[in-house]
Amino acid sequence: MPEQLAVTAEPLGTAGVDRRPRRALFLAGLIITVVFVNSCLFGLLAVLLRPGVDFWQGLLAVLYVGPVLAIQLLYFSRPAVRLDTRLAKAMLAVQACLAFLPTLQFEAALSSLTTLAAGSALLLFRPRTGWTVFTVFMAGTTWILWTYDETWLGAVFDSVTAIFYALVVYLLTWLARLVTELHQARTELARRAVAEQRLAFARDLHDLLGLSLSAIALKGELVHRLLRKSLDRAREELAEITGIAQRTLSDVRSVARGYRELSLDKESRTAVSLLSASNVAVRVDLAQVELPVKLRTLLAKVLREGVTNVLRYTGVEHCEITVRENGGRVALEIVHDGTAHEDVPEETAESLRRVTEEVAAHGGKLSAGPDAAGRWRLHAELPVPDRIEPTETALTEGSGHWSRIDARKVQGMLTAVFIIFGLSAMTRAFMLTDGWSLALIAGYLTALTTLQLSYFARPNVRLRSRQSYALLFVQACLIFLPLIPLGTAWVSLPSLFAGTALLVLPPLAGWTAFAVTAAGVVLIRIAYGTDFLGGFYTFASILNTGLMVFGLIWLIRLVTELGETRKRLAEVAVAEERLRFARDLHDLLGMSLSAIALKSELTSRIMDIDTGRASDELLEILGLTRQALADVRSVASGYRELSLDQESRSAQAVLVAADVKVRLEIEHADLPTTVRTVLAVVLREGVTNVLRHSKVERCEIAVRRTGDGVALDIVNDGVVHGRPPKPEQPVRVEAPGSGITNMSDRVAGLGGKLTAGVEADGRFRLRAVVPV
Numbered sequence: 001m002p003e004q005l006a007v008t009a010e011p012l013g014t015a016g017v018d019r020r021p022r023r024a025l026f027l028a029g030l031i032i033t034v035v036f037v038n039s040c041l042f043g044l045l046a047v048l049l050r051p052g053v054d055f056w057q058g059l060l061a062v063l064y065v066g067p068v069l070a071i072q073l074l075y076f077s078r079p080a081v082r083l084d085t086r087l088a089k090a091m092l093a094v095q096a097c098l099a100f101l102p103t104l105q106f107e108a109a110l111s112s113l114t115t116l117a118a119g120s121a122l123l124l125f126r127p128r129t130g131w132t133v134f135t136v137f138m139a140g141t142t143w144i145l146w147t148y149d150e151t152w153l154g155a156v157f158d159s160v161t162a163i164f165y166a167l168v169v170y171l172l173t174w175l176a177r178l179v180t181e182l183h184q185a186r187t188e189l190a191r192r193a194v195a196e197q198r199l200a201f202a203r204d205l206h207d208l209l210g211l212s213l214s215a216i217a218l219k220g221e222l223v224h225r226l227l228r229k230s231l232d233r234a235r236e237e238l239a240e241i242t243g244i245a246q247r248t249l250s251d252v253r254s255v256a257r258g259y260r261e262l263s264l265d266k267e268s269r270t271a272v273s274l275l276s277a278s279n280v281a282v283r284v285d286l287a288q289v290e291l292p293v294k295l296r297t298l299l300a301k302v303l304r305e306g307v308t309n310v311l312r313y314t315g316v317e318h319c320e321i322t323v324r325e326n327g328g329r330v331a332l333e334i335v336h337d338g339t340a341h342e343d344v345p346e347e348t349a350e351s352l353r354r355v356t357e358e359v360a361a362h363g364g365k366l367s368a369g370p371d372a373a374g375r376w377r378l379h380a381e382l383p384v385p386d387r388i389e390p391t392e393t394a395l396t397e398g399s400g401h402w403s404r405i406d407a408r409k410v411q412g413m414l415t416a417v418f419i420i421f422g423l424s425a426m427t428r429a430f431m432l433t434d435g436w437s438l439a440l441i442a443g444y445l446t447a448l449t450t451l452q453l454s455y456f457a458r459p460n461v462r463l464r465s466r467q468s469y470a471l472l473f474v475q476a477c478l479i480f481l482p483l484i485p486l487g488t489a490w491v492s493l494p495s496l497f498a499g500t501a502l503l504v505l506p507p508l509a510g511w512t513a514f515a516v517t518a519a520g521v522v523l524i525r526i527a528y529g530t531d532f533l534g535g536f537y538t539f540a541s542i543l544n545t546g547l548m549v550f551g552l553i554w555l556i557r558l559v560t561e562l563g564e565t566r567k568r569l570a571e572v573a574v575a576e577e578r579l580r581f582a583r584d585l586h587d588l589l590g591m592s593l594s595a596i597a598l599k600s601e602l603t604s605r606i607m608d609i610d611t612g613r614a615s616d617e618l619l620e621i622l623g624l625t626r627q628a629l630a631d632v633r634s635v636a637s638g639y640r641e642l643s644l645d646q647e648s649r650s651a652q653a654v655l656v657a658a659d660v661k662v663r664l665e666i667e668h669a670d671l672p673t674t675v676r677t678v679l680a681v682v683l684r685e686g687v688t689n690v691l692r693h694s695k696v697e698r699c700e701i702a703v704r705r706t707g708d709g710v711a712l713d714i715v716n717d718g719v720v721h722g723r724p725p726k727p728e729q730p731v732r733v734e735a736p737g738s739g740i741t742n743m744s745d746r747v748a749g750l751g752g753k754l755t756a757g758v759e760a761d762g763r764f765r766l767r768a769v770v771p772v
Helices: 020-048 055-076 086-100 112-124 127-148 152-184 188-226 231-258 264-277 293-311 346-361 390-397 404-432 436-456 466-480 483-489 494-504 507-527 532-606 611-637 644-657 673-693 739-749
Strands: 005-007 281-286 318-326 329-336 365-370 376-383 661-666 698-706 709-716 753-758 764-771
Touching: 020 055, 020 112, 020 152, 020 532, 055 086, 055 112, 086 112, 086 127, 112 127, 112 152, 127 152, 152 404, 152 532, 188 231, 188 611, 231 532, 264 281, 264 293, 264 318, 293 318, 293 329, 293 346, 293 365, 293 376, 346 365, 404 436, 404 483, 404 532, 436 466, 436 483, 436 494, 466 494, 494 507, 494 532, 507 532, 532 611, 532 644, 532 673, 644 661, 644 673, 644 698, 673 698, 673 709, 673 739, 673 764, 739 753, 739 764
Parallel strands: 281 318, 661 698
Antiparallel strands: 005 753, 318 329, 329 376, 365 376, 698 709, 709 764, 753 764
C-alpha cells in the first residue's frame, strides 16, 4: 500500500437532541398546578371551615372550584391547545361565570377563582381587548372584596393580592406556552435565514457568472458560423472565449474562498495552541462584539496571518492578541517581542500585502511594524457597518422569534408583578402597625424589590456565582433582621428568598433553604400567637408565592436561552449553507469552466487542420456552457443530482482533448442517488485537479464495489515533484486550493473516507470509499 494522506471531516450539522424543553414543560406544568391548586384551595378551605356550612354547601363549593380549576389546568395551560378559536373564548365565558357565581352563595370566600379568568383573558385576546377584559374582571373582583370585607384596609390588601395573582396566572401560562412554541419552531428561523442566504447567492451568481456564460454561449455560436467564412475572426473570438473562461474561473475560486466563513473564536484558540506549542506566553482578550459574517471572517484571516507571521520571528517570548470595539470601529492587535529575520520571505510580505488590500477594500486600514517600545505590532481597524445583512435581518425578524420587544414586555410585566407584591406586603403592614415601624418596613421592602428586579430577575445574570451567593445572603438579612425590632409587627417577603434560593443554590441546598424558610416563618408566626390553621395558611402562602417567584424567573431565563439557542442554530445553518455554496461553486463550476478554456485552446489549434473536428469541439463548448448555466441554478437552489455515467463520459472527453490516454472501468449498479452524486462530484473535481496540478499523460478512472461499499480511484502520472516515498520519511502531498477539503467533506458526510497521495511508482492516487 502506498503512503497516503488521509483527509477526513466530521459531517456538518450534527447535534444532540435538546431535551431541556421537555423537562422544562414538565416542571412548568408542575409549578402551575401547585400554584393554581393552592390558590383555589385557600378559598375552598375558607368555605368548608365556616361555621354552619353543611355537606351540600361544601359540595356546591367544590362544584364551583373543580370546573374552574379544570378549565385552567386542562385547557388554557396546555401548550398544544390553540387559544385563538371560538371554543377557547366559550371556555373563558364558562370559566368566568363559574368564577363569579359563588359570590351569590359564599360572598367573597371564592373570589380567588376570578383571578384565573382574568389571567386567561390576557392569553386569549389581543393586548387592547385582553387588558379591557382583564380590567372588567378585576373591577368585578374588587367590587366583591370591597362589598364583603370588614375593613377598607382588608379590601385594599385583598384587591392588590388578587391583581398580583391574576398577573402571575397570565405570566406563568404564557411563558410555559412560549417555551413550547420556541422549541417546536426551532428550525423555522434557520430555514428563513437559509432562504435569505440563497437569494443572496442567486444575486451574486447572476452578477458573477450570468453575463460571462451568456457571452461564451453567444461567442461560441458566432465562432461556429465563422468557421466557414473567416478563420482569423473565429480565432480572435476563440481567444476571447478562452480569456472569459479563465477570468470567470479565477472569479469563481475567489468567490468560493470569500464565502467560507471563519470563526474568530476558533482562530484565537488555534493561535493559542500554536504559540503555546512554541513556548510563547499568550494573552488573549477578545471583546464580545456583534459583527457581520464578512467582517468576522476578515478579522479571523488577519488573526491567522498575524499569528503565522509571529511564528516566523525568533526570540518570541510574549504575545498579546486583543479585539476591541470603539466608536463604530473594531480593532484587532497582535503584539510580540520577537526579532525579525534579516531576509524576510517573499511569501510573508506578499501575504501581508494581500490582507492589507482586503482590509482596505472594506474601508479599514492595517499597519505592521515595530512600535515605540521596540515590539512588533500588527494593528487592523475596520468600520462596523450600520446596514444589516439580509441573513442577519432574517435572524432578527424571524416569525415567532424571542425578540427584544418580547423581552421588554416580559420584563415590564415582571416589574409590575414584584412591585404589586411589595405593595401587598406594605398594605398588610398598615393593618398591623404605624409610625416608625411603617418607615422601616417601607425601606426594606423597597430594598428587597429593587434587589430582586435589578439582579435576580435579569435573565442574563449568572446566578451560580459568588456575587449571587453574597446578594442572596443580603436578601436574607433584609428579610429576617427586621424581625428583631418589629416583633409581632414584622411584615416581609420571605417567599422572595425561598424562590430565589431555588435559582441560585444547587438543587439540594435550594430545596433545603426553601423548606427551612417556610418552616421557620411558620414557627415564628406560631410563637407570636398564630393558631395551627393560621400556621397552615402561612406555610401554603410561602409555598405558593415562593414557587411563583422561582417559576417566573426560571421560565423567563429559559425562554431567553431558547431564543438565543434558536438564533445560534440559525447562524450555524447559514454558515453551513455558505460552506455548501462555496463547495458547490468550486466543484460543479470549476471543471466546466476549465473544460471550456481547454477546449477553446484546442479548437483554436486545430481549426486550420480539421474544420469538422473544430466544429464538434465548439458544439461541446456550447454544451458545457449550457451545463454550467444549469449548475449555476442548482448551486443557488441548494439541490443538485449528478449522473456518474455522464460525468465519467465528460471526464474522458476532457482528458482526451488534453491528449491524455484514459482507461475507464465503471462498475456500479443500483447505487443510492446521494452516493452517485458524491462520487460524480469527486470524479469531476479529481479530473480538474489532474489537469491543473500535473503534467499528465495517462489517467485511470475506476469505480468498483468493495465489500459493503463502493470505491472510486483516479490514478495519474506526471505528478510535479512526484517521487516514491522513503520508508523513514513518507511523502505527503498537500493539494492547493479547496478541492481536497470539499471532496473529503462530501465523502465524510456519507460516512466514507477520502485519501490522496503519491504511490511507490510516483503516480498520484485519489481514492474515495463510501459505504452503501
